[in-house]
Amino acid sequence: MHSANTPLIDSPPEGTSTSRLPPVRAQELPGDWRTYEIVTTVTLKSSGQAARFWLPLPSSQESIYQRTLGHTWQGNPSRAGILRQPDGALELLQCEWPDAANASLRLVTHVSIADRHFDVTRRSIAPDRDDILRRNLQATSLIPNDGLAKQLGERIVGRIKDPVAQVKAIYDWICENTIYDPSLPGCGSGNIHQQLISGQYGGRSADINGLFVSVCRSIGIPARCVYGLRIGRSRLFRSLGLRSDDATQGQHVRAEFYLPGYGWIPVDPSDVRRAAAYEAIPEHDSRLTSLKRILFGVWEMNWTAFHVGTDLRLPEHPDRLPFFVMPELYLNGQRVNEAHPAKMAYSISARQVEL
Numbered sequence: 001m002h003s004a005n006t007p008l009i010d011s012p013p014e015g016t017s018t019s020r021l022p023p024v025r026a027q028e029l030p031g032d033w034r035t036y037e038i039v040t041t042v043t044l045k046s047s048g049q050a051a052r053f054w055l056p057l058p059s060s061q062e063s064i065y066q067r068t069l070g071h072t073w074q075g076n077p078s079r080a081g082i083l084r085q086p087d088g089a090l091e092l093l094q095c096e097w098p099d100a101a102n103a104s105l106r107l108v109t110h111v112s113i114a115d116r117h118f119d120v121t122r123r124s125i126a127p128d129r130d131d132i133l134r135r136n137l138q139a140t141s142l143i144p145n146d147g148l149a150k151q152l153g154e155r156i157v158g159r160i161k162d163p164v165a166q167v168k169a170i171y172d173w174i175c176e177n178t179i180y181d182p183s184l185p186g187c188g189s190g191n192i193h194q195q196l197i198s199g200q201y202g203g204r205s206a207d208i209n210g211l212f213v214s215v216c217r218s219i220g221i222p223a224r225c226v227y228g229l230r231i232g233r234s235r236l237f238r239s240l241g242l243r244s245d246d247a248t249q250g251q252h253v254r255a256e257f258y259l260p261g262y263g264w265i266p267v268d269p270s271d272v273r274r275a276a277a278y279e280a281i282p283e284h285d286s287r288l289t290s291l292k293r294i295l296f297g298v299w300e301m302n303w304t305a306f307h308v309g310t311d312l313r314l315p316e317h318p319d320r321l322p323f324f325v326m327p328e329l330y331l332n333g334q335r336v337n338e339a340h341p342a343k344m345a346y347s348i349s350a351r352q353v354e355l
Contacts, residue, residue, distance in 0.1 A: 035112045036231045036304070037353045042075070042095070042346045044103035046331055051100035053346075054079075054314050054328040055093045056227065057307040058111045060084060065116035065301055068109070069355070076104035087132055089309035090324070094316070100164070100331065109306050110355065111231075118265045118297030119227070122166070127260060136222040136258065140310045142189075142322045143210055143225075145217040147197035153218040167221060167257050168296060171269055174212045175292050176283075178202035180273035186326050190225075191221050206323060208270035209255040220256040224308050225326040227251075231350035232302035235290060239278035240271050241302045247350040251325045252303060266299040 038058070044051055055109045073080065077095035084091050096105040127133075130311070139145040156173045157166045179202035181188075188204030192214045195201050204207055209225055216223035230250035234241030236343045242250055256264040272292050273280060312321045317328065327346055330337040 005174050009160045033112045033114045035353055037219040038109040038350045040107045040233060040346060040348050043107040044100040044345050046100040049100050049331045051097045052330045053102055054317060055096045056324055057091045057093055058109060059088050059307055061088050065114050066305055067112045069112060071107060071109045073105060073107040077105055083315060088307050090307050090312060094216045113301040113304060114267050115301045116299040133222045133258060136224045137217050143192050143214045149214045152216040153215045158221055163194050163259050166219065167216060170212060170215050171267055171296050172271040174208060175272045178208045178273050182277060187251050190323055194257050205253040205270040208273055212255050212269055216257050224256055226254045226256060226305050226308055227323060228303050228305040230303050232352060234300060234302055236300055237279055238277045239275055245351045247348040251326060254299060265297060268295045271295055283315060287299055321323060
């Protein structure tokens with residue numbers, strides 16, 4: 001059994017899918033790219049109050065499924081700038097107004113996306129960097145990799161030796177034993193410790209996909225949450241995409257796991273549970289079975305990835321954030337409640353465009 005102390009990346013077992021690899025082939029670029037325009041608008045009428053605003057941005061790291069084409073903004077902040085950290089850990093816009101009596105900002109971002117698919121017959125040209133893989137085996141403030149997480153991982157995996165089969169068993173267990181809770185704000189708390197202690201598994205995307213990441217790390221398989229925003233309608237289920245151009249509450253967390261030779265593989269057990277909850281689909285319905293099969297290795301790219309950073313210190317932000325997917329607004333040093341994003345004096349819209 002691999003674990004966080006003896007990870008799969010160090011010694012893939014003989015005769016498994018990571019040691020019995022197909023020939024190296026270059027990744028094929030998708031042909032069906034779609035471009036979206038994302039507009040974030042901030043308007044404040046808070047006379048005499050200093051305002052600071054932090055906004056996560058689509059990653060500028062080009063991939064086979066996403067290309068950020070650029071940002072433009074206009075407004076009256078006294079200071080505004082974009083911060084980028086390496087390795088996709090963080091990308092954001094920071095603005096401030098000494099007096100928010102008539103504060104305004106309009107940021108326009110263009111991003112091109114293509115559906116992402118995992119092909120078990122192909123392997124990546126080169127492995128990811130060792131420091132990135134080890135970082136995604138470590139525990140974070142909300143995502144443990146030992147104790148109850150390890151016990152759960154060992155119970156799920158049992159005697160399964162093949163790493164792909166191990167992760168598939170974890171994915172299936174998450175899909176079958178978690179509950180999506182639409183009443184929670186945002187993407188949920190992402191507190192995996194709480195789920196493991198209570199034995200009540202589920203929540204929203206940060207909770208369900210965070211649990212998947214925790215269990216994978218506990219058995220030595222690198223995994224990470226990817227924070228982002230829904231920007232289009234879904235072809236799978238209506239509940240898995242926007243229903244209009246309004247993306248203000250479209251924040252959504254997805255997940256990836258890593259296997260040597262295959263690279264980062266996309267999954268989204270949270271959306272399986274979301275569809276079951278919002279579409280009222282019975283557990284053994286063939287539609288849910290099909291969706292579960294699709295979302296192991298596929299991201300429907302009506303969504304844009306922001307970053308993979310956790311336990312973050314934003315510039316001049318008073319607190320360390322366990323994750324950053326919602327815009328952050330402070331007035332006179334007091335955080336504006338994120339539980340109702342529509343009331344936070346900002347809005348986000350997204351629409352498909354032709355450039």
